[in-house]
Amino acid sequence: MKLTQKEIAELKREQTELETKRSELKEKCKNHRDMSVEDLNGVTENLRTVSERLDIIGEQLKDADVPEKRDVFNMIKDINGKEITAENYRSSAKYRDAFYRSFLNNKVAEADAEIMSFGKRAITDVNGGAVTSGGEYLVPQTTLNNVYYVIKQYGKLYSSITKYGFTGDVALPIGTAGTPTDNADGTTSLNFTFTEVKISQMAVVATIEVKNVLLRNSIPAFEQYLSNEIGKYIGILLENYVLSGSLSTSTFEGIITALKTAPSAAKTYSTMDWQQIANICAEVESPYGDNATWVMKRSTFFKKFFALTDAAGKPLVTVAPVQGQPGQDNFGAASPYLIAGQPVIFTSQMPDTDSILYGDLTTFVVNESGSFVIESNTSEKFSADKTVWRGKIYSGGKSLFAKDTFTYWSYEEA
Known part of the structure; x- marks a missing residue:
C-alpha cells in the first residue's frame, strides 16, 4: 500500500x-x-x-511502501535551501506563494500540488459541527502572524481578555468564592460554587473587494495588504462584540449589555474629579477591583481625566508603561497611561458619549477557534476584474458575573 x-x-x-x-x-x-x-x-x-x-x-x-528518497534536485526547498516538510511547510514562502496562486488561478497548479497537499485540511468543518469554514487549505503562517498583529492593534480590549481555544461550542465550569462560614470551633470554612458557563462560537467575518492586478503584481505585498485590511475589520468587530455583544445571536454577550440588563447596574456622572474616580473604584470589590482596568475612548481620557489632580493637588494620571498590565504587549497595543495607578485601554467602540467601563477584563471569557480562514469569490465581481476576499475567525464569549466584576458610567449633564 x-x-x-x-x-x-x-x-x-x-x-x-x-x-x-x-x-x-x-x-x-x-x-x-x-x-x-x-x-x-x-x-x-x-x-x-x-x-x-x-x-x-x-x-x-x-x-507501506517507503517513499523513494528524493535526490537533492527534487526536494521541496525554501529560499535558504532547507527541505520543506509536513512540519515546517506552513512557514515557507513557497507554500505562501502557492496558496495565493491557487486563488488567482481558481485551482492548484500542477507544479504547486505537492507542497499544497501538506496544507489541505482533513476536514473543512473547523468548528466541531457548529460552523463550516469552507476553507480548503490552511492559511500560511506569515498571513496568520500579520492578521493577528493587526487584530491586536485594532482590538486592544479583545487582546487583554481571557481566551481559550477549545473546538466548537463548550460549557465551562467556573468557580467563584462565596461567603465564608464561621464555625463554632473558631475556624472558618471557605465556600466555593461552580457555575456552568456555555460559550458558543460564530463566524466573525471581514469582506473586502480587491483588484486582481494587485495579486498579479506581488504576492508578498498583496499578502501584507490583505492581512492589514482583514485584521483591521475583524479587530474592530471583536472589540464591539466584547463591549456590546451581537444582537443577532447569543454567541457574544457584551459587558455593557450585561450591565444594562434589568435590573440595570449602569450609572451616570456629571462631573469627573478625584471624588468621582473614588466612587467608580469603590463599585468593584476585591479581587476584581484590584485587577481592574479603565476602558474608554481616547477623547474621553484627554477631555475628562488627563488634567485631573487628587486632593493634594498631585496628578491622577501617570505615564508609566509597565509590561504585563492588561492590554500591553510587544506590539505597542497598550496605552501607557495609568489612572490612580491602574491601566487605561483606549477603544473607539464605547457605545455612549464619554462613557467609562471599569473592571477586571480577565473575567470576560472567549472561546476562539485556532483555524483562521481565508476564502475568495471571483464570480461576483468578474466583470470588474475584482475578487471578493473574506477572512473569518470563529469566536464567542461572555462576561462572567458582569455586575460583580465591572461598573459602567455614562456622561449626563447636571
Whole structure:
C-alpha cells in the first residue's frame, strides 16, 4: 500500500496518542476494585477497540511502501535551501506563494500540488459541527502572524481578555468564592460554587473587494495588504462584540449589555474629579477591583481625566508603561497611561458619549477557534476584474458575573 509522507506522519501521531490511551486504560483495569461492573466492562471494551486500531495502524505502517528518497534536485526547498516538510511547510514562502496562486488561478497548479497537499485540511468543518469554514487549505503562517498583529492593534480590549481555544461550542465550569462560614470551633470554612458557563462560537467575518492586478503584481505585498485590511475589520468587530455583544445571536454577550440588563447596574456622572474616580473604584470589590482596568475612548481620557489632580493637588494620571498590565504587549497595543495607578485601554467602540467601563477584563471569557480562514469569490465581481476576499475567525464569549466584576458610567449633564 502506497502512503504519502504526510499520511505516514499522521498515522504515527495517531499511533502515539493511542498507545498513551491504552496505557491509561490498562492502569484503570488494574484498579478495577474501585469500579462498578458496568464501568469495568466499558473500560475493557475501549481497551479492545484501541488495541484493534493500533494493530491496523501497525500493519499499514509495516506494509507501506517507503517513499523513494528524493535526490537533492527534487526536494521541496525554501529560499535558504532547507527541505520543506509536513512540519515546517506552513512557514515557507513557497507554500505562501502557492496558496495565493491557487486563488488567482481558481485551482492548484500542477507544479504547486505537492507542497499544497501538506496544507489541505482533513476536514473543512473547523468548528466541531457548529460552523463550516469552507476553507480548503490552511492559511500560511506569515498571513496568520500579520492578521493577528493587526487584530491586536485594532482590538486592544479583545487582546487583554481571557481566551481559550477549545473546538466548537463548550460549557465551562467556573468557580467563584462565596461567603465564608464561621464555625463554632473558631475556624472558618471557605465556600466555593461552580457555575456552568456555555460559550458558543460564530463566524466573525471581514469582506473586502480587491483588484486582481494587485495579486498579479506581488504576492508578498498583496499578502501584507490583505492581512492589514482583514485584521483591521475583524479587530474592530471583536472589540464591539466584547463591549456590546451581537444582537443577532447569543454567541457574544457584551459587558455593557450585561450591565444594562434589568435590573440595570449602569450609572451616570456629571462631573469627573478625584471624588468621582473614588466612587467608580469603590463599585468593584476585591479581587476584581484590584485587577481592574479603565476602558474608554481616547477623547474621553484627554477631555475628562488627563488634567485631573487628587486632593493634594498631585496628578491622577501617570505615564508609566509597565509590561504585563492588561492590554500591553510587544506590539505597542497598550496605552501607557495609568489612572490612580491602574491601566487605561483606549477603544473607539464605547457605545455612549464619554462613557467609562471599569473592571477586571480577565473575567470576560472567549472561546476562539485556532483555524483562521481565508476564502475568495471571483464570480461576483468578474466583470470588474475584482475578487471578493473574506477572512473569518470563529469566536464567542461572555462576561462572567458582569455586575460583580465591572461598573459602567455614562456622561449626563447636571
